[in-house]
Amino acid sequence: MTIRVLVADDQDLVRTGLAMILDAQPDIDVVGQAADGREAVAMARQLQPDVCLFDIRMPHLDGIEATRQLAGPDVADPVAVVVITTFDLDEYVHGALKAGARGFLLKDAGPPLLVQAIEAAAAGDALIAPSVTVRLLAAFADARTSRPAQPIEPLTDREEEVLVTVARGRTNGEIAEQLHISLSTVKTHLAALMRKLGVRNRVELAMWAHETGRLER
Structure with missing residues (x-):
């Protein structure tokens, strides 16, 4: 294509x-x-x-x-x-x-x-x-003026892991290799994260992760 x-x-x-x-x-x-x-x-x-x-x-x-x-x-x-x-x-x-x-x-x-x-x-x-990924997204979190939206459903442990890798700028292939899961499973977790957090793409996922201090845990 x-x-x-x-x-x-x-x-x-x-x-x-x-x-x-x-x-x-x-x-x-x-x-x-x-x-x-x-x-x-x-x-x-x-x-x-x-x-x-x-x-x-x-x-x-x-x-x-x-x-x-x-x-x-x-x-x-x-x-x-x-x-x-x-x-x-x-x-x-x-x-x-x-x-x-x-x-x-x-x-x-x-x-x-x-x-x-x-x-x-x-x-x-x-x-x-x-x-620029980690430095800038961390700066956005420091500059936030309102509390980040909470997920409509609790995140699973695996979704939390995927979220952190996204925030660190990893591609789907790199996430699959790092977490020892398939590409289709990565995409399934990403879709679930976007739905639960009410965001449209992985950039917004990364920003939410930084805003909620996920990379500091």
């Missing part, structure tokens, strides 16, 4: 480079390129790509607001968005993830991680650059 991708970045050279890297992959097809956030939202609604790759700092509409309009909590049929930026700033990551992004990368991450993030987003998964 080919993953249809829309790339948005206000720098021509960067946008073209990202598109070339992705188009070189046999399972990825770049269906559109946008130079600003407003154009990116319009193109996404018209082209309906599987994944949008957005820079954060763009004219007219920044990547965070563009993400919110396409993937925010109030969007009935959210688009998978991966945010990429040069700036390793906590507020950017927090804003992007709260807006509904399924991934966050720095532009120095390299082609393999970029491709992994796109493939993960297309599969309903999420990937955050390993260099």
Whole structure:
């Protein structure tokens, strides 16, 4: 199955480079390129790509607001968005993830991680650059102003284990290997966690884990 991708970045050279890297992959097809956030939202609604790759700092509409309009909590049929930026700033990551992004990368991450993030987003998964995952999510927990929502049902011991591995940025395959369970079992636990916690993706799972101090136990 080919993953249809829309790339948005206000720098021509960067946008073209990202598109070339992705188009070189046999399972990825770049269906559109946008130079600003407003154009990116319009193109996404018209082209309906599987994944949008957005820079954060763009004219007219920044990547965070563009993400919110396409993937925010109030969007009935959210688009998978991966945010990429040069700036390793906590507020950017927090804003992007709260807006509904399924991934966050720095532009120095390299082609393999970029491709992994796109493939993960297309599969309903999420990937955050390993260099920022734990530090930033922990910072979000420290900055919280309200008590995290409680699960509608108690989490099982195994679900707690899966939750912690997700918060540490592990992929489904890595979780399966670490906990000695199958991939299908990992997906079953993730679905149960999302239902119990009322979240939509593993990024929100990771944020909840940090907000409730799961990694400190």
